[in-house]
Structure formats: structure tokens, C-alpha cells
Amino acid sequence: MTTDKPLSPRVGGAWGGLSVVISSVFPMSTTTLTRPSQRAPGSAALPRAIQGTLDDLGTPLNEVTFVVVDLETTGGSAHGDHITEFGAVKVRGGEVLGEFQSLVNPRVPIPPVISALTGITNAMVASAPRIESVLPSFLEFAGDAVLVAHNARFDISFLKAAAAATSTPWPGPTVLDTVLLARALVTRDEAPNHKLSSLARVFHSHVAPDHRALHDAQATVDVLHGLIARVGGLGVTTLEELATYSARVPPARRRKRYLADDLPSAPGVYQFKDGNGRVLYVGTSVDIRTRVRSYFTASEQRRRMSEMVRIAESVTPIVCATALEAQVRELRLIAEHKPPYNRRSRHPEKAVWIKLTVEPFPRLSIVKQVRGDATTYVGPFPSRAAAEDAMAAVHDAVPLRRCHQRLSVTRFTAACALAEMGRCGAPCTGAQTVDDYGALVRSAQEALVGDPSFVLSPLERRMQQLAGDERYEDAATLRDRLAALVRGLTRSQRLAPLATTAEIVAARRSPLGGWELICVRFGRLAGSTRSPRGADPMPYVEALSASAEVVAPAPAPAPAALPEECEKILRWLEEPGVRLVSVDGVWSCPVGGASRFGDHLAAVPPERFEGS
Template sequence: MQMVQETFEDLGFALSDVTFVVVDLETTGGSAAECDITEIGAVKVRGGEVLGEFQTLVRPTAPIPPFITVLTGISNQMVAGAPRIESVLPSFLEFAAGSVLVAHNAGFDVSFLKSAAAHAGHPWPGFPVLDTVRLARQLVHRDEAPNHKLSSLATLFGAQTVPNHRALQDARATVDVLHGLIERVGNLGVHTLEELQSYSSRVTPAQRRKRFLADAMPSAPGVYVFKDRRGEPLYVGTAGDIRRRTRSYFTASETRRRMAEMVGIAESITPIVCATRLEAQVRELRLIAQHKPRYNRRSRQPEKALWVKLTVEPFPRLSIVRRVKDDGAHYAGPFGSRKSAEQAITAVHEVVPLRQCSQRLSAKPGTSACVLAEMGRCGAPCIGGQDVSDYAAVAERAAKVLVGDGREVVQALRARLDALSAQERFEDARALRDRMLALVRAAARSQRMAPLAKTPELVAARRSEAGGWEVVCVRYGRLAATTVTPRGADPVPFIAALRATAEVVAAPEGPTPAAFPEETEQILRWLETPGTRLVDLQGGSWTCPVGGAGQTRAQLEPMSRTWGGFDRDREHAALSGQRPLERPPGALRADAAERTAKVET
């Protein structure tokens, strides 16, 4: 049997087995970037027993300020013959190896140690760190001690050493404070390193009492389902390590209020171990769609997704629908909200004179037209302004942006955007930008999914972390099977078995996949990850239009993250997709003052 050494990342590491190195530094000032260490003191303890001590003075690169000498008692004469930090640091790192670093106000001490390591060219080992100040703030109330300074806590816990701003003395006092704090949290049921590191008084008693629910969870990738006393799912999640993730719900690392409420109701956790991360992600989506757990916020209503449809009739128009049919119409989507679907339609109407009336038109013209015809925004097929063949050319432009090469429409939108930006109509430009993004995002989604939705079977593989291969079988855009081959084994028999046992998936109706779109998109992200290899593709072709919405989306997406400030140069550059102009400090204030002066004159 192979023995596996436990690490500090194992959430079950008992505090009695943890080696702590309590460290304290004296320095020439408060900034790690500008000041030096003058003394290091450290005490190594485990299970309440002192295992060793480390102490040395350090010669700084600059004289010690007089007020620091008064505070610590360390003078320039005392450190004149002391070694430099470059000589001291390797010995300290060896002394502290394999331990948890503890300090009072740990951010200060660790920042100096990291800075010293960087200057000396030593890689920082990445010690787990415990801060006794942070822990004391959770456990020691004002009626017990006037503050959380080391001297006050040492008095409270009856430390055998009085801190005096010398490194080793202060480290010894911190050891006693640490033991006093550990005793307090032990009475509250905290017995492991992770629980101590993340302890917070914000963790409810219900959360602490129910930590046992995660004890039986496997340390494996997969899905976990929190359930109430009736067995109804409350929350579904996915994790690379189910045990580690579920245990975090019972500590202060979980800060979401609704999760604390959920844990208070939960009575059990059901783990579902998965072969691959992709399988776990897909199972999560399916379980959320099936059970609609009340504490999950996303993916709960995939069946209610909206699509924009270019209708099939003599004079097609754009409409918002919930169902995609195999009726020869063109679709874009899905959209997460009606607002985004309406924005996409408005973007098309901005440059394509499609009719916007909702009634069904016949080839026989009527007698009156709407105001859009008077504005030149519609060719007025309703009154015979366009016949079916003339209008078909207009509809073809709209169809291209939904399912094909939409560069003509997008270029017209970009020209409109540039014109608004040049006129400094930034609010209108931002609104148009948002409509463009809604359109190209949805079009890109449908164009990416369509080829996979039409493919009867696709098999792909990529290297797993263990050295074998992760293999997936996808049918009509739905994950039909997945497996991991052993390291060094011939993957061909495993792939054959995978295909033989994969789920039988019927061809879907219309251009949508046989799964909810979010599942197909998750599969596409996996397939597009560098290193993925296409093993076999049957009955289809996996292509996207050259001038499709994906390319346009990549160009426009950064615009959604630009700030909407008042600097007209930057605003114009951001909205027109150009590089913002670099301006010297104070330029904004100078411009504002200049404009104010002009107004006053």
C-alpha cells in the first residue's frame, strides 16, 4: 500500500499535530519596501510543547532611526557586527520549513520576510499563515481587554513572558496568546487547522453543528447536493474535491448570507463522483434544471430561454419566441432576458429597414402605412412600396447577421456608432453599443452551437492530470458519455467501449441541440481548450461562418468593459474601438478649468 503524506490543505489536519512557528520581527520602520529587518525571533511549538527557538540580530542597510532605538532598545552599535539578512534568511526558512507561520499582526511580519526573500533571490515557500490579531478580534471582547495589542492579550492569558519589543521575547509571549486562543476555539468545536484559519464569529452555531455532514464526502471531483429533511434538493454545486468544498460551507470562508441560511436547513449532502470535470459541470446543470433548487440562482429555468426569430412569410419580420422549430426560419439566441432580445432586434432595425408591424402581410397591398415608412425606416410593403422579391433582399441582410456573414450589417452599425461618438452623443452611443453587443453575443452563441447540434457523434480527447486521456462522446450537442483512460494504456479499446455504452440521443427538432444550450456551450468550451484532440466526427461538419458574429463579438466585447467617464477623448476612443489617448497627470483638471474659463468669458 502506498502511503500518502497529508498536507496542510487537508481540512482534517488536527491542531494537535500542527507545527507552528511563532515569529516576531524588529525593523527600522513600517514599510517593507523601504525599511530593513533588525532582529528575528521565532519559537517552534507543536501540541503545546516548545520544540526550538531561533533568534538573531540583523545588520540593516541604513542606520536605525533614533526613535526606533528608543522603542526596541536595538542600537546601531548592537547590529554593527550582525549578519546581513541575505545570510540570516536561509537559516530561518530552514527552521520554519513545513510549519504554519504565526505572528501578531502577521501581515506586517510576513511582508518584511517576503520582501527580504525577493531581494535575496530566495523563493518564498508559501507558508500557511495564522494571525493572532485577527483571531483575537473574533474571540476577545472589550470587557476582557482594552484592545487587541500583544501586551493586553499577554496579560489576559497570563503569558509567562512580558513582551518588550524584542523579537524573541515578543514571540514567546505570542506563543502563550496563541495557546489561549486555541483553547477558546476548542471549546467552540474548532479542532482542525483549516477551521482555525477561517474561524469567524460570523459562522452561525447551526453551521458549526452541521460540519459532520461533510465528513463522509469523498475527496474526488464531482457534484454535491444539499438536501432538506424531506430529501428535497436545496443547492447543487460542483467541485474538484467534493470533501474540501463542502466543508468550506461550515467555515467563515463562506460569506454568502443565503448559503448560511441554506446550511441551517440542510439535513444531508449527496455526493456524485464524476470521471471528469466536464461531466461534473454538465451534471450540475442538469440537476439544477431538473430540481430547480431554491438556493441556486443561475441555470434554474433553461427552458424559458428566449430566441429572436426571422419569421417565414412573404414579408418576414423579427419576433421573440420561446421555442425553436424546424420550420426553415432563422434564429439567434438564446437570450437570458427579454430586454436583451429586444436590444438585439432594435440593433438590426437600426440599419436594416425590416418592417416592425406585427400583423401578417399578404402580397396584396393595403391603403395606409405606419410612421416608419414616412421616416424611411421601412420600405412600406404594407401599401405596395416593396413587392415580395424586393423585400426578400432586405430580409436576407437580416438573416446574414443571425446565421451567416453579417459583416455588412455590423459595419453599418459601427459607422453609426462612430458618428454618434464624433458628435459627442455618448449616451446614445453607449445605448447603441449595448444593442450591438446583445445582437452579436446571441448570434455568436447560435452560430457556435449549430454545427454541434447537427453532428450525430463527436469524440474528442485531451490529456488528464494523471497522465491518461479524458475522452468525451457528444451526440447532437449533448454529452452522451465520458471516461478517463489509465496512464500508459492504449486508449483505443476504452474509446470503443465508451461509444458502445454512450447514451442514445435522438436528433433534435430545429437548429438547437439535444441539450439545453448552456450544456452545449460548456461542451464547446471544453472542446476549444488548447490540447484537445478530435478523435472522430461522424455525419456532420464542425464549422462556423468566416464573417460570423464570433469575430465581431471578439472586437466589441472589450468595449463593454470601458469606463464611461467624462473625458471626451477617452470616451470617443473607447466607443469607436480605438486605443484611448494617453494624457499627462492633471490633464483632466486642466481641460475642465479651460472649459470653465471659456464659459465665464
């Protein structure tokens, strides 16, 4: 489980570079003190130079013991899931002092999607020790070292939950998160994101992360060394400086606090603009002034936000009646201006749909918009790649044709490779009639707009079989397809009813007293207001309905708004305490729809599907 094996430091590596910085800084550090007890009577005070100690400067990084830890678990929540594997590496001064690795019997089945992701199966952990014995061994191995993890919130939350469940005292160690350091030190030009796999490539890790705990911990060690080498070159030489490095606020950014001085303390949207009036960033808050002020403090640690604040010359506020209105305005402004420092919602035009084509032998096709041609549409999907994964899942279960040409019912052609493999009924050759093929199409339609169990259930069984046969790559591919299809179907089945409802007026209690009121037409927020505390809300409801935006319906099932706007409205309507005042139309979702498959496939959060 544990190995303690001193290794030689890597010459010229991260710690070798750091030691040069330390040796060049420490001898020059002096402190000037005045000691009245040593003055001669009547003499002037004379400053005396005294060599500063290492204690005055903090704990040198080359003397700090780090334990880099990584966990594998049965899911993404520390409150309901369990640890399946520990991996840890103890390092000091660039030297590996020991390693710790152990599987853990979680006492619950490991979901197939997790086995496909990590390669850890139920059989592997059946004879493994339980957390009651592994956790104390790990804490003994860690001792009083500084714990390091990539996305430390995840790993530390599981360790604390395990300690509480086993009545093990939590030692409260110092924790260092390599994600936070990377955000401050690794630019977008170097890596597209700050996942462990991306950073491992940047810092040339000798171990590739693969969702096994010890391998990921070893890769994190190399990332930590690379990050420490970078901050060493910036003058960071102690643990205390390293822990607060990302909290530094440059003077130029602090000086721009005046931009928030005249902003209202009210809910709404704010826009950072440059000297030419170009929108740089759009955000939303329940208190515009307080939120904007935070951009000039240590609480703002995003590198791109520091760049944005440096360029910004003004902030424009838009006060909104309700928090939902603010969220919707934010989405619309981002879609309109495409601010360079907003990452999400900038390109709603990239959303696509899956369509059953209108022809004697329909096929699935990816399209950019709904045309109102009385056929089945599913979506919208956030990207073409997600739509392709979902379409591949349908094809895995229903042998619809995949060729792109329009087929004739009288003129036939040669069979394609899929037909020869038995994965298509070959209507192109006349082997399948319009009626026979139509039965397949009706099955696919029912799965897409109603109960998808006809498609999803056999694919789930197939995924479990592949995982059981240790064909993890094939299981992972099928898992991704299933996840894309479930998310797409769930979104479609939730959005379509709202998109076809002429008007919904709803209300909920406001935190400030009174009622928050919204009017939604064909999936678009047409109006929003708030009735005062103690006032009869009905006159405000009537005024809202009379003055709300006139919205024309889009071709069904598309909403008359951005899909993300529709999603935000739905989440608001589904919150506890919301009351429907009036509904003009039919707003319903299928009882046996795709949402009932979501809990199982969501055992791993979306970011875990994408890798660390």
C-alpha cells in the same frame, strides 16, 4: 487636484451612531491579571482588576483614516488597459478631510464604449497629466490610511499595475472592500444586488454614482458610513474587527461540519438537502469532500450560503468520471430541481430565439422554441430583453418591417408611422414588391448566419459618431444593442454546428494520468469516461461510443441539450490539448462570423455594461 477642507461631522449619521456604541463599550472593558511578584509570602493569589487599554482592543473606527478611492479606466484588465481618472475622499470619524481628483492621459485611445459609459473622451484627457505624476500625488494624499474601494480587487489591481509600470514602490496599505461588507450586511429584501448604485439608494447617498471617479468615491463614502453604522450596532468597534467581520463563522454553522465526513474525495456533484429531501443547492468540485467542508469555514462568506447551511440536513454526492461530466450534471440537476439557493441556470426555459417568419414579407419575431420550419433562427438569448436589444440593432441597420400582421401581396393597407419616417419600405401599401423586400431579407439572413459586418459595421460607426457628438445616452443605447446582437450571433454561430453534428468523440490528457474521453451527440453530452494511466485508450473510446446515450436531434439549429450545456462542451473542446478522435458530421463555424467583433465590444466587461 487635491483639496483639504475640514468639514463638520454629520450629526446623527453613521459615525454619530457608532460613537455611542464605543463610549458604552470601552468603560466596561476590564482584564483580570494575577501578578506573582505582588503576593505576600504564603498568601493565596488574589485577582486584580486592571482597566484594559485601547491598544488591547484594537484601533477604534472613529480614529481610523480611510481614503475611499475610485478609478475610471480604458477597460476591465489591469494588464492591458490604463487609468483615465482618479477620484478619492479622505475621511476620519465621519468627517471629510480632503478630496483628490485628476484626469489621466492614458496615452492610448479611449474606446467609444468606454466614453459612452463614463463620459470621458480623448479630448478631455489629451492635456491631462500622465500616470507618472498622478500616481505619486495620490499615494502622498493617501499616506498610511486604509484604502477603501467598491470591488477593491478591480481598483487595487490597476493601482499596483501602474506602480509597477512607473517603478513606484507600492506601500502595501490595508484594503477594505465595501462589496464584501455589503454582502454580509445588506439583504436581498433591501437591494437586488450589491452594485454601488443599488447600495447608494439603500444608504441614501447624497451623490448619485455616474461612472465619474470622484462622484463614485463620494457615493462609496456614504455606503461605507452606512455599513459601519450597521456593524457598530452588532458590536464591531475596531478596524481589526471590521476587517475580519465577514470571516466570522457562527457556531451553529461550524457544528454542521459532520455533513462532509463521509463524502468522497473525488470529482463530481454535491446536493445540499433539507430534512424533507428537497434540494436546496447544487454545486460541483474536483474534490467533493474538501469543497463541502469549506461551507462550514470562514472561507464561505456568502450570506445566502449561511442560510442554506442552517437549513441543510444532508449532502448527497454524485461522483463523475470527468470534470466536464460534473459540470453538465450540475446544470441538469439545477434545471430539474430549481434549488432556491442556486442563482444561475434555474430557468433555462426563459431562453428565447429570434426568428425570420415564414410569409411573403418576413419579419423578425421572438419565439420560445425552434419549430424546424426551414427558416432562419438566431439564439438562444438568455432573456427576452436581450433578444429585443439584438432585434433592435438589426432593425437599425436593415429596414425590415416591424408590424405584426400578416401582409397580403394583393390587398394593401395604409402606411404606418415607420413607413412615413422612411424606416420601412412599406410593403403593406404595395410600395415594395416581394422581390425588392426579399433582397433585404437575404441581407439580414447573411448577417445572422454568416458575415454580420453588413449590419455591425455601420452601427459601430454610428455609435462612435454619437460618442464624438457627446450624445452619450444615445451611444450607450446603441452600444447595448450591439453587444446583445454580437453575443447572440456569436453564440448561435458556435452552437448551431455542434447541435447538428451526429457525434463527436474527443480526448484530452487527464491530470491524474491517462485520458479524459467524452462523447457528444447533437450538442448533448452522451457519455464520459477516463482511461487509466499507461492503458491503450482506444478500447475505452470504442466502449464509450457503444454505451453512450442515444440522442435524438432537436429541430435545427437548436441543440438536444440546454444551451449552457452546449456552451460548456464547446469550451472544453476548444481548450488546448484536446484531440478529436472522430466526427460524424460537419463541425465548422463561419470564418467571417460575429466572433471577430467580440473583442472590440468586450472592451468593457458585461458587469460594467450593467453599471456599478
